[in-house]
Amino acid sequence: SAVISQKPSRDICQRGTSLTIQCQVDSQVTMMFWYRQQPGQSLTLIATANQGSEATYESGFVIDKFPISRPNLTFSTLTVSNMSPEDSSIYLCSVSWPNEKLFFGSGTQLSVL
Amino acid sequence: EDQVTQSPEALRLQEGESSSLNCSYTVSGLRGLFWYRQDPGKGPEFLFTLYSAGEEKEKERLKATLTKKESFLHITAPKPEDSATYLCAVQAASGGGADGLTFGKGTHLIIQP
Numbered sequence: 001s002a003v004i005s006q007k008p009s010r011d012i013c014q015r016g017t018s019l020t021i022q023c024q025v026d027s028q029v030t031m032m033f034w035y036r037q038q039p040g041q042s043l044t045l046i047a048t049a050n051q052g053s054e055a056t057y058e059s060g061f062v063i064d065k066f067p068i069s070r071p072n073l074t075f076s077t078l079t080v081s082n083m084s085p086e087d088s089s090i091y092l093c094s095v096s097w098p099n100e101k102l103f104f105g106s107g108t109q110l111s112v113l
Numbered sequence: 114e115d116q117v118t119q120s121p122e123a124l125r126l127q128e129g130e131s132s133s134l135n136c137s138y139t140v141s142g143l144r145g146l147f148w149y150r151q152d153p154g155k156g157p158e159f160l161f162t163l164y165s166a167g168e169e170k171e172k173e174r175l176k177a178t179l180t181k182k183e184s185f186l187h188i189t190a191p192k193p194e195d196s197a198t199y200l201c202a203v204q205a206a207s208g209g210g211a212d213g214l215t216f217g218k219g220t221h222l223i224i225q226p
Contacts, residue, residue, distance in 0.1 A: 042217060044216075101162065102159065102214060103159060104158075106155050107154070
């Protein structure tokens, strides 16, 4: 299995600012994913980040709002830009493992005031 | 469009009182059905993957079963430490890997001593 470290674990931010979330994996992985989990809602995939290529965004999510970096096979960042209260959510990093398993980080609880 | 519906939304049981959680799904060819456990403030923890109707998997007090339209997570003689939110997800056969997961909203399970 993979061990995923995600930072920060929680943050309270002001409207209009940006927050960068870091995700570190203890093994080299090809595919990394960023999910959002809003209160009472399903986990929703934001984007897929492959090393060496631009992230692929799901419908409803755009690069200007959620820029992603993937500089190597063990690390990725997600930035939530120009935040509004509607961005308050849990953001989760995950990695793909053999047999289609997904392992998740512990998440970042974001509150925007 | 792939859909996953979990029921009930919340379930409160006495310690030792067995029950089942339901996951109904609609998918264009099932590649895999996944069960996760999520504790407050943490990311989802992988439990099971089921691939075909009739398949069953067990882990301690949990047993997952799969039919062509739904999956059940049976909890036998639960203990308070089984309290968590249980998430179901499906992957379509047309998906390009684990990024094709569609999640349900989860069942919030509380086991009272």
